[in-house]
Amino acid sequence: MNSFYDIFEMGLSRAGEELCGDQVKVFQGDGKTIIVLSDGLGSGVKANILATLTTEIIVTMLKANASLADVLETVIGTLPICKIRRIAYATFTILQINSTTGEFELINFDNPAPFFFRQGRLLTLPVHREEILGRTIERTQGQLTRGDFIGIMSDGVEHAGMEITLDFGWGWDSVARHIEEVFRHNPHSARSIVRSVIARVHTLYQGDVGDDATFVGVLARERKSLIVFTGPPLDPDEDDRHAARVLGFEGRKVVCGGTTGNIVARYLDHPIDTDIDTLREDVPPIGYLPGIDLLTEGILTMSRALEYLRASRGSIAALPADRNGAVLLAKELLQADSVQFLVGQRINEFYQNPLLPRNISIRKSLVRELADFLRSLKKEVRIEYC
Amino acid sequence: MNQPDVLHLCMGSACHQRGVYHLLPKLQALIRQYNLEDRLKLKGSFCLGPCTYGIVMQFGGEIIVNVTADNIEQKLREEILPYLVDEEV
Numbered sequence: 086m087n088s089f090y091d092i093f094e095m096g097l098s099r100a101g102e103e104l105c106g107d108q109v110k111v112f113q114g115d116g117k118t119i120i121v122l123s124d125g126l127g128s129g130v131k132a133n134i135l136a137t138l139t140t141e142i143i144v145t146m147l148k149a150n151a152s153l154a155d156v157l158e159t160v161i162g163t164l165p166i167c168k169i170r171r172i173a174y175a176t177f178t179i180l181q182i183n184s185t186t187g188e189f190e191l192i193n194f195d196n197p198a199p200f201f202f203r204q205g206r207l208l209t210l211p212v213h214r215e216e217i218l219g220r221t222i223e224r225t226q227g228q229l230t231r232g233d234f235i236g237i238m239s240d241g242v243e244h245a246g247m248e249i250t251l252d253f254g255w256g257w258d259s260v261a262r263h264i265e266e267v268f269r270h271n272p273h274s275a276r277s278i279v280r281s282v283i284a285r286v287h288t289l290y291q292g293d294v295g296d297d298a299t300f301v302g303v304l305a306r307e308r309k310s311l312i313v314f315t316g317p318p319l320d321p322d323e324d325d326r327h328a329a330r331v332l333g334f335e336g337r338k339v340v341c342g343g344t345t346g347n348i349v350a351r352y353l354d355h356p357i358d359t360d361i362d363t364l365r366e367d368v369p370p371i372g373y374l375p376g377i378d379l380l381t382e383g384i385l386t387m388s389r390a391l392e393y394l395r396a397s398r399g400s401i402a403a404l405p406a407d408r409n410g411a412v413l414l415a416k417e418l419l420q421a422d423s424v425q426f427l428v429g430q431r432i433n434e435f436y437q438n439p440l441l442p443r444n445i446s447i448r449k450s451l452v453r454e455l456a457d458f459l460r461s462l463k464k465e466v467r468i469e470y471c
Numbered sequence: 472m473n474q475p476d477v478l479h480l481c482m483g484s485a486c487h488q489r490g491v492y493h494l495l496p497k498l499q500a501l502i503r504q505y506n507l508e509d510r511l512k513l514k515g516s517f518c519l520g521p522c523t524y525g526i527v528m529q530f531g532g533e534i535i536v537n538v539t540a541d542n543i544e545q546k547l548r549e550e551i552l553p554y555l556v557d558e559e560v
């Protein structure tokens with residue numbers, strides 16, 4: 086299964102606290118995905134430090150392939166116990182996924198039980214209880230298939246609204262029903278599910294958040310890949326080869342640049358059809374070519390798209406409602422899980438225009454800035470120069 | 472009736488920077504004013520080549536350069552109208 090683990094986390098700090106007592110750490114690499122959520126007792130600085138310590142220890146040890154038993158003993162042995170309340174200073178949930186096989190394991194120590202949804206339906210997986218250093222942990226194992234969703238939360242979510250809008254808080258079953266409801270609305274993503282849960286938490290607390298509340302969602306779905314071909318290749322003899330490669334790419338295909346578009350058009354022996362209706366004062370129009378999902382002008386469109394992306398903070402809904410090249414480009418980039426930039430470095434002989442800044446260096450720096458932004462959204466980005 | 476001739480108006484990076492956005496409505500209005508809707512098809516295009524001499528148009532294989540909102544009517548009358556395929560022919 087060439088699946089992709091779409092991960093999104095969001096948390097609210099207790100009203101009046103700057104630091105969140107919940108911490109989430111995600112590691113992806115070496116064929117595995119590790120997610121740890123820890124909830125430090127209380128709130129504020131102390132809780133934050135305890136939770137940070139917990140997530141750091143766990144992720145660092147698991148990354149180094151320490152056995153789970155060692156990790157748990159280290160963490161539980163390290164964490165002090167609150168003398169008054171007789172409970173551990175930090176609770177945690179660990180999710181480990183084998184990225185190749187989709188096998189996963191959930192370890193829960195005193196956080197609310199994680200959710201598992203298959204095709205939008207809540208599923209109860211068998212839980213094994215184990216004693217480690219006198220503490221009970223819950224283990225669940227399973228196999229992820231496409232469409233599965235795992236939700237991990239701190240108790241601030243479960244208790245949302247307690248003594249404000251609801252006597253006993255939102256409650257585990259109600260959170261699960263809420264998620265099922267979100268699944269009924271297409272299209273969903275880890276982001277849309279998690280945001281919806283946290284928005285509900287906020288409403289239930291009526292803005293006066295009583296406890297740190299964090300929710301992490303993992304959605305297994307098909308990987309969405311995108312290639313962006315921009316700039317003519319250094320060696321014109323390679324034009325066709327690159328055009329063929331872009332057209333044969335498995336995923337969405339975007340071409341940014343008139344000259345680059347002409348290279349693909351020549352290879353296809355098909356003229357570019359320009360859509361005049363998409364011409365804007367600050368964005369040139371888009372064009373159409375068979376097999377290419379989006380064809381735009383280069384520099385101006387990319388720099389405008391970068392502005393839109395930054396202003397959107399990564400949310401497609403926050404992009405301008407207009408249908409122009411830059412908005413469409415920003416949308417393609419946000420929808421992709423992995424983006425491959427193929428950047429041609431030939432000096433465009435036509436660009437001896439004083440109105441345009443030196444176009445090669447500006448193209449490269451634009452691509453780099455786009456890449457940095459996309460990486461900040463945890464997308465996989467590769468830049469290849471040709 | 473003949474196929475309408477095609478007039479390409481460059482909307483590439485350089486020509487866009489030179490204000491093709493403002494030229495377009497003017498050109499569209501002129502096409503209506505001269506009753507050319509059936510004989511002249513206006514199309515956008517990416518970089519046509521001679522960016523330095525933008526805004527650029529292409530008509531029947533010929534490149535028309537240095538087009539501005541001010542001289543577009545003159546360019547139309549001198550460099551396009553005389554070469555239009557006549558409807559009656």
Ligand code: FES
Pocket residue numbers: 435481482483484485486487517518519520521522523525526527
């Ligand atoms: S952009 Fe118009 S000729 Fe190059």
